[in-house]
Amino acid sequence: xxxxxxxxxxxxxxxxxxxxxxxxxxxxxxxxxxxxxxxxxxxxxxxxxxxxxxxxxxxxxxxxxxxxxxxxxxxxxxxxxxxxxxxxxxxxxxxxxxxxxxxxxxxxxxxxxxxxxxxxxxxxxxxxxxxxxxxxxxxxxxxxxxxxxxxxxxxxxxxxxxxxxxxxxxxxxxxxxxxxxxxxxxxxxxxxxxxxxxxxxxxxxxxxxxxxxxxxxxxxxxxxxxxxxxxxxxxxxxxxxxxxxxxxxxxxxxxxxxxxxxxxxxxxxxxxxxxxxxxxxxxxxxxxxxxxxxxxxxxxxxxxxxxxx
Amino acid sequence: xxxxxxxxxxxxxxxxxxxxxxxxxxxxxxxxxxxxxxxxxxxxxxxxxxxxxxxxxxxxxxxxxxxxxxxxxxxxxxxx
Numbered sequence: 001x002x003x004x005x006x007x008x009x010x011x012x013x014x015x016x017x018x019x020x021x022x023x024x025x026x027x028x029x030x031x032x033x034x035x036x037x038x039x040x041x042x043x044x045x046x047x048x049x050x051x052x053x054x055x056x057x058x059x060x061x062x063x064x065x066x067x068x069x070x071x072x073x074x075x076x077x078x079x080x081x082x083x084x085x086x087x088x089x090x091x092x093x094x095x096x097x098x099x100x101x102x103x104x105x106x107x108x109x110x111x112x113x114x115x116x117x118x119x120x121x122x123x124x125x126x127x128x129x130x131x132x133x134x135x136x137x138x139x140x141x142x143x144x145x146x147x148x149x150x151x152x153x154x155x156x157x158x159x160x161x162x163x164x165x166x167x168x169x170x171x172x173x174x175x176x177x178x179x180x181x182x183x184x185x186x187x188x189x190x191x192x193x194x195x196x197x198x199x200x201x202x203x204x205x206x207x208x209x210x211x212x213x214x215x216x217x218x219x220x221x222x223x224x225x226x227x228x229x230x231x232x233x234x235x236x237x238x239x240x241x242x243x244x245x246x247x248x249x250x251x252x253x254x255x256x257x258x259x260x261x262x263x264x265x266x267x268x269x270x271x272x273x274x275x276x277x278x279x280x281x282x283x284x285x286x287x288x289x290x291x292x293x294x295x296x297x298x299x300x301x302x303x304x305x306x307x308x309x
Numbered sequence: 310x311x312x313x314x315x316x317x318x319x320x321x322x323x324x325x326x327x328x329x330x331x332x333x334x335x336x337x338x339x340x341x342x343x344x345x346x347x348x349x350x351x352x353x354x355x356x357x358x359x360x361x362x363x364x365x366x367x368x369x370x371x372x373x374x375x376x377x378x379x380x381x382x383x384x385x386x387x388x389x
Contacts, residue, residue: 053373054358086360088317089349093358161350181374188375192321277317280348 004030007155023209030201030245034121035194041120042189047182049079054090061099069103070146074139077110078119087111088277096163102150109294110142113269115240117193125248127259133305134261141265141297149289151181157286191249193239200242208249216253225259226302230272233266240268257309262302269294310341310389315352315362315372322375323361330363333382339389 005030011021057076064072080087087108094104114135122131149155173181220228247260270291278287312330316323327345332366334341346352352362365388376384 058358086320089360090358091350092349092353093356096353096356159350162354164354164356184375188322273319277319277349278315281350 001033003029003036006032019209023195023205026208026245026249027201027205028104029127030248031198033124034197034241034245035190036200037121037124038193038197039186039190041117043182043186045079045116046185046189047178049185050178050181052076052079057090058094058099061094061103062097064103068132069100070106070143071139073103073106073146074110074142076141077107077142078114078135078139078240079114080107080111088281092161092281093163095158096161100150101155101158103203104146105149105290106142106146109236109269109290110138110193112274113142113265113294114138115268117246118240121241121244123135125244126251130257130261132263137261137297137301137305138265138269141294141301142267144297145293146288149286149295152289154286154289157283157289159281161281185279189200193241196242197240197245201245204245204249207246208252211249211253213253216250216255220255220259223303223306225256226262226299226306229259229263229302230266230299233263233298234270234291234295235272236267237271238267238274240264243267256306258302258305258307261305262298265298265301266295269298289295310339311363311364311366312341312343313346314343315346315348315349315357315364316360317349318340320360326361326363326375326381329378329381330385333378333385337386339385341385346361356374373379 007025010028011025014024016024057080060076061069061073080090091104091108094107095101119131121137122134219225243264247255247264251257251260275287275291278290282290314323314327316326316328323345327343331343333339334343342385349360350358355362355364355369357369357372361375362372363384364371365385370384370388
């Protein structure tokens with residue numbers, strides 16, 4: 001790969017040796033690789049997304065029953081916006097339009113947890129198998145959480161609000177308008193993610209070059225590591241694309257795959273700032289139940305994969 | 310004129326839109342109050358599902374996109 005060769009060229013030119021060489025190589029190579037994939041994917045996805053405005057997503061889900069509804073909500077969650085701050089208005093719109101509560105929760109959970117850009121970045125970094133596991137388990141957790149919170153009657157904890165009629169006309173954009181919209185949105189998203197990627201790759205590079213395998217072996221390789229990963233990952237707020245290089249280098253040092261997966265998913269699915277936003281639209285009982293069901297789902301998946309794989 | 314930008318905390322487009330609006334208002338010396346509404350149930354009450362929402366005097370002018378400064382300028386000035 002051209003990025004690999006470029007990274008080697010850079011470390012050669014700088015005359016780096018040993019651990020520093022390994023770390024610098026990792027940093028240059030991963031930054032280039034992730035940013036390249038990211039740019040292509042995000043532009044593609046933002047373009048496709050112009051065909052699926054939230055109003056359409058809502059209409060798709062309307063009137064769907066049980067399994068189809070949940071599965072569809074999960075799939076739509078994957079292609080939905082990257083930031084939980086834009087998912088919440090969609091969630092409210094769905095609730096307001098009378099989409100069954102469990103289905104809206106599934107959408108809300110899967111949307112941040114499974115990131116479409118991550119689906120393209122991951123195969124090159126941690127392999128196809130782990131990528132597939134990430135997607136399938138994220139969907140499963142989202143569907144289960146939505147279904148169980150619904151059965152337990154948590155819908156009564158959504159704040160009351162009036163759902164009105166928008167005065168904004170939504171007309172079919174032309175191809176040119178779609179491309180423009182995608183360009184503007186993609187640029188914004190990429191600029192927002194870049195710092196997270198740089199920091200994440202930096203941490204990953206440090207681990208790659210300097211963290212002794214022995215330490216991972218001693219402290220992170222047992223099943224308790226999964227609990228630790230979730231406990232650290234839940235409150236943490238960063239972009240999943242910044243977590244991928246960290247997990248990549250930890251797995252390289254012998255971190256069990258299930259633990260890595262659990263860390264990645266808990267960082268993506270839940271965070272303190274997200275709870276703050278949710279607090280304005282739902283009561284704390286629901287937030288607590290939502291966080292608990294997602295966290296325990298992730299925990300189970302992590303423990304399970306550590307045993308099975 | 311009252312201009313409201315709807316967007317939750319953490320939505321950088323929404324913050325940027327408010328700043329651009331303020332810049333336009335100031336440059337043209339328009340008598341307008343620019344406020345930001347972070348309560349998303351208020352946005353839902355308007356039937357809007359995409360942030361940011363941009364409202365001038367109770368009319369939701371656009372949502373889910375961030376126009377350029379020039380476009381924003383004509384949107385605001387044509388409603389004076």
